[in-house]
Amino acid sequence: MEFPSKLIEDAVNEIAKLPGIGKKTALRLVLHLVKENKQKTASLTDALSKMRENIRFCKTCHNISDEEECSICRSHRRDKSLLCVVEESKDVMAIENTSQFIGVYHVLGGIISPMNGIGPSDLKIDSLVDRVAKTQGEIKEIILAVSPTMEGDTTAFYINRRLQQYPVKVTTIARGVSVGGDLEYTDEITLGRSILGRILFS
Amino acid sequence: MEFPSKLIEDAVNEIAKLPGIGKKTALRLVLHLVKENKQKTASLTDALSKMRENIRFCKTCHNISDEEECSICRSHRRDKSLLCVVEESKDVMAIENTSQFIGVYHVLGGIISPMNGIGPSDLKIDSLVDRVAKTQGEIKEIILAVSPTMEGDTTAFYINRRLQQYPVKVTTIARGVSVGGDLEYTDEITLGRSILGRILFS
Incomplete structure (x- = not known):
């Protein structure tokens, strides 16, 4: 041109x-x-x-913030015993938009990806472990809300192993067919996992 | 959000x-x-x-330029007797990319559009008439390369009328079916005009 x-x-x-x-x-x-x-x-x-x-990042959860600590971490109405681990700030925004989560967050700043040269030390995983250790049992459950990809699974596996020594329940977001989706067009891996991970009809 | x-x-x-x-x-x-x-x-x-x-605009043709006069107007290899009138600088770039035009340009800065409150005085039409008057017959042909829309036709009609008093040939770019296009999918107005405006097979 x-x-x-x-x-x-x-x-x-x-x-x-x-x-x-x-x-x-x-x-x-x-x-x-x-x-x-x-x-x-x-x-x-x-x-x-x-x-x-x-632009600053919250000293506690590393989410984007205008202050030293973000509005979610500062809020007294959020359940501090429930901690959701995500890759990026945009994931926090996505989860906040669902209005289904009342806990707090921890933003990793990426995902373990050896192909791109990103290892555990490049992410806020040490900070997460410190946070769990320091609060001495305040955090009861950690929800790993990382992408359902190989890198996401690796990251979740690694974080779970690092947290084994602490009395905290580690969960992951449910994987299955999309709400409103068509079974016929769901890929086989997702459909297979959704059958393996079936839940009681309530 | x-x-x-x-x-x-x-x-x-x-x-x-x-x-x-x-x-x-x-x-x-x-x-x-x-x-x-x-x-x-x-x-x-x-x-x-x-x-x-x-950013500056060429004092002669009103095209975007880094200097007082743009590189096309300054060039001695361009045919100054052939002047192409376009709406915007991006049209100059589009025509330059074809490598089919050796003349110079005049950028109107828009198109007559009463719906958007743009009249002839908002465009560089007076400047065009001045340019034709001042050069005293140096400009032999003016090609109106405006959009083939109702606004474009209005603008072309208006410019043609303003130029009637000068000894200059006013032409417009050919309208017809696209090269490589399929007759079946050409809209009726274009196809109709391309039949009315048929040219000798050379």
């Missing part, structure tokens, strides 16, 4: 580095900004700069 | 103002920036700010 201006080219290249955005889309966005007044671009870049410079 | 942080929320709202980007995509982009190091966000915002602050 030939650009009429080096400035446009640089901006397009920077935007095209974002995931899921190609050069054509990036160009469309840049030309949109050129067409709008300068204030629009300034407020966009300001919001991004401020966000990236000032 | 509930956000764990006001900073994230502001950044998501700003990104979601861009065309074709919704809140979910915006959140994905913001969380990507949070995961990457600060330098990535800084170079993105820098490129955007610099682009918007320093």
Whole structure:
């Protein structure tokens, strides 16, 4: 693609580095900004700069936060005995959106993935074990809500082993057919597991 | 959608103002920036700010340019007697990519659209007429390469009328079936026009 201006080219290249955005889309966005007044671009870049410079992570659960401790960890209405372990902040948002969970979280910041060079020490697993050790029995149950993939299973297995020495129940979110899904179109592994992991009809 | 942080929320709202980007995509982009190091966000915002602050428009053709006059207008290898009128800078890029045009351009900056409150005075039409008047016969042909829509037709009609008094040939790009397209799937209006506007088989 030939650009009429080096400035446009640089901006397009920077935007095209974002995931899921190609050069054509990036160009469309840049030309949109050129067409709008300068204030629009300034407020966009300001919001991004401020966000990236000032964003903090909760000292307890490592979720994204504006304060030293996030609003979930600070809340007195959350059940501190129930701790849900997730990979990323977006998983916390997804679970919060269900309104089905009243406990607190622990964000690992990723998943064990030897293929990508991510080992247990790159994640907040030591911090999780410390948290369980320090609270001396306050945490009764740890729910491992990691992705149902090989990496997720590895991570869950590793965390479970590290927590064996503490008096805490380790559970994992249920795996099975999607609500509203069609049995016919469910993949065999999920369907097979949902039969093995069948539950009492209540 | 509930956000764990006001900073994230502001950044998501700003990104979601861009065309074709919704809140979910915006959140994905913001969380990507949070995961990457600060330098990535800084170079993105820098490129955007610099682009918007320093971008200029060619004094002759109003195309995006880094200089006072764009590289096409400055080039001695372009045919100055052939002038192509387009709506936006992206149309110049599209035509340049075809490598089929050796003339120069005139960017209107939009199209006459009473529905959106855009009249002839909001566009660079006076500037086009001035350009034709000033060059005193240097421009032999003006190609109207506007969108084949009702607004485009209106704009072309208006420009043609304004140029009546000058000794210049006004043409429009050919409208017909797409190259590689299937007659069966061409819409009736295009197909109808392509029959009315049939050309000699050479």
